[in-house]
Amino acid sequence: MSGVNLEGQLERDAFGGPVLILRTADGSYQLQGEVPSKLVGLRVRVKGAEAPAQFGFGMVGPIIDVSHIEPCD
Amino acid sequence: MARKPLALTLGISALALLWLTRAGAPIQVGEGSGPAAARSAPGTLVLDLRDDLDDGALAAFEERHGLKLELSAAASRDEALFRAEVADMAATARRLAGDADVEVVEPVVEMQALGYPDDPLWDAQWNMRQIGAPAGWSAGAGRGVTVAVLDTGITPVADLDGIAMAEGHAFVPGVESALDDHGHGTHVAGTIAQATHNGEGVAGVAPGVTLVPYKVLSAHGGGSSDRIAAAIDHAVDAGVDVINMSLGGPPSAVLTKAADAAAEAGVLVVAAAGNSGRRGLGSPADGKLVIAVGATGPKGDKAPYSTYGVGVEIAAPGGDTTVEGGGILQDTVDRDAGHAFKAFQGTSMATPHVSGALAVLLGMGVAPGAAVDVLFRTAVDVGGDGFDEIYGHGRIDLGAAVSAVVWRDRLPRFAAAALLATALGLLMGFGPGRRILMAGVAAWAAGGLFFLAWLPISPGGGLAWLAMDPMRWLGAWMGPGWTHSAWVAAAWVPLLVTFFFGLNRKLAPWVGGFALGCGVNLLSGGLDGTLAPLGGGGWAGPWLLGHAALCLMAAVAVGAALKMEYSA
Known part of the structure; x- marks a missing residue:
């Protein structure tokens, strides 16, 4: 479980359930953990780690357990 | 005398055509909709408000008009569709029609489903119509086929009532039940086998299958x-x-190996391509023998999120919830209401369309490899350039696949049986041509009344059983574990029928023809791999040959007895 620092656009989609997606220049990530809904639609910075269970129905990219998230200035 | 059966056949065909013209007819709305149709009486109005009204604006609307709004359905908030009980429908409807927040207002009209199927929400299932699902219901609906759903589990919600479900298995730490504590798995299961033509909710692709729930994803979906x-x-x-x-994830050798091994063992393994919208499949979709499924939207072309690349074999409706009514609607668990009809999107939703379609073809007696071939061959070439990385072979068309099986497989096989029966009848001197005709028809029917595939029959009714190959009745009746049993691929049914009815003068031609048809069925099933008793090993051939010979002997015995009686 390696730590990651990411920056991108936060979106919410409904791939069989609400899925939080971070779209970065390198690709898409699925975020899980405490993510305030007010950040959806904004550009955000994320600190976290790859989740131990990487399989699911989201299938948008690596699943990240979020430890900190904040809006970009 | 032969004209009567012919006239009967023509009559049935004409009725079938009449039915077919009604098949898929949308739900009819009662006459006179709109505010003008409202009567000056207490009743319920339906209000389609502006979609962008927030909760504050709704409260202000209620206060302005003295109304108490209720959502028409749990999922109708996004569409701002509400109901309101009013004292005077006509006066209230006229007043509301002048409000800028109101897009449509009219009395609630009780819908009456006149078409086929009679599931009230069928009209919203563009996906089922797009793939020609009704043809699959009439072709046995996958009866006798087991489909394992590896997901968040399956909960037997209301619109799965009556669907066969085997014992579930949980592969999530700390979880013992395979019930769905999320909602994704039940939705997927609904696309495969939602109770259909039952007057409730929505329809599924193959409601005759037996579902086997495997809970491999947690309540959080991981x-x-x-x-x-x-x-x-x-x-x-x-x-x-x-x-x-x-489901899917990053490349995983252990998962891809397991999926490919399952396919090598003869199981059809279907997996979602992914929702990244980019090139590159993960596991298990990247397995060489895995059928990876891309998603299409309501217009039939690529859904924006669908992952593409090497390995995508086929596409199916996955929906697009950014388009109004563009999601895939199925019944699933709901934390508040217990269950609800929810519209989802994703290659998760596309995948069960393919699994259900393959189950239908397997249920028709098509061998696994041939079922995949026919589904690929009959797919709609959306891209227009043949096989490509977005749609693979194209978007599935179950209606075309069922027709292809009937025309190219069932029809020739049992026409051969009918000809054999006719030849045998002539050789043995059955007597009048009427008896030879009976034997030929019975030999033909021994493969199941395949023409029912073109009629709008209920997938849960008795007629659906008649559409099946009689050899598969026992397996379908007994369920998982019996489908491939040697007891199924055997001559027991024709032998029993011969024993009890073979000496009945009136029934004998039918019995002889039926036994001969079953023999042809066993032989051809062995040749094309549809029947693989005793594990499909070296004894399968002699087993099938022996039982086909028993069928032939039964037919000859009936013919001999008939000839003796006729001569006497």
Whole structure:
């Protein structure tokens, strides 16, 4: 479980359930953990780690357990 | 005398055509909609408000008009569709029609489903119409086929009532039940086998199958490669026919190996391509023998999120919830209401369309490899350039696949049986041509009344059984574990029929023809791999040959007895 620092656009989609997606220049990530809904639609910075269970129905990219998230200035 | 059966056949065909013209007819709305149709009486109005009204604006609207709004359905908030009980429908409707927040207002009209199927929400299932699902219901609906759903589990919600479900298995740490604590798995299961033509909710692709729930994803939707691989191994050992995996993740050798091994064992393994919208499949979709499924939207072309690239074999409706009414609607668990009809999107939703379609073809007696071939061959070439990385062979068309099986497989096979029966009848001197005709028709019918595939019959009714190959009745009746049993691929049914009815003068021509048709069925099933008794090993051939010979002997014995009686 390696730590990651990411920056991108936060979106919410409904791939069989609400899925939080971070779209970065390198690709898409699925975020899980405490993510305030007010950040959806904004550009955000994320600190976290790859989740131990990487399989699911989201299938948008690596699943990240979020430890900190904040809006970009 | 032969004209009567012919006239009967023509009559049935004409009735069938009449039915077919009604098939898929949308739900009819009662006459006179709109505010003008409202009567000056207490009643319920339906209000379609502006979609962008927030909760504050709704409260202000209620206060302005003295109304108490209720959502028409749990999922109708986004569409701002509400109901309101009013004292005077006509006066209230006229007043509301002048409000800028109101797009449509009219009395609630009780819908009456006149078409086929009679599921009230069928009109919203563009996906089922797009793939020609009704043809699958009339072709046996996958009866006798088991489909393992590796997902968040399956909960038997209201619109899965009556659907066969085997004991579930959980592969999530700390979880013992395979019930769905999320909602994704039940939705996927609904696309495969939602109770259909039952007057409730929505329809599924193959409501005749037996579902086998495997809970491999937690309540949060996550799972691990090793546990999913273990579930695949378990499903193979349990003898399932199809494995549906509306899930995925990064490349995983252990998971991809398990999925390919399952396919090598003869199980059809179907997996979602992914929702990244980019090139590159993950596991298990990247397995060489796995059928990876891309998603299409309501217009039939690529859904924006669908992952593409090497390995995508086929596409199916996955929906697009950014388009009004563009999601895939199925019944699933709901934390508040217990269950609800929800519209989802994703290659997760596309995958069960393919699994259900393959189950229908397997249920028709098509061998696994041939079922995949026919589904690929009849797919709609959306891209227009043949096989490509977005749609693979194209978007599935179950209606075309069923027709192809009937025309190219069932029809020639049993026409041959009918000809054999006719030849035998002539050789043995059955007597009048009427008896030879009976034997020929019976030999033909021994493969199941395949023409029912073109009629709008209920997938849960008795007629659906008649559409099946009689050889598959026992397996379908007994369920998982019996489908591939040697007891099924055997001459027991024609022998019993011969024993009890073979000496009945009136029935004998039918019995002889039926026994001969069953013999042809056993032989051809062995040749094309549809029937693989005794594990499909070296004894399968002699077993089938022996039982086909028993069928022939039964037919000859009936013919001899008939000839003796006729001569006497």
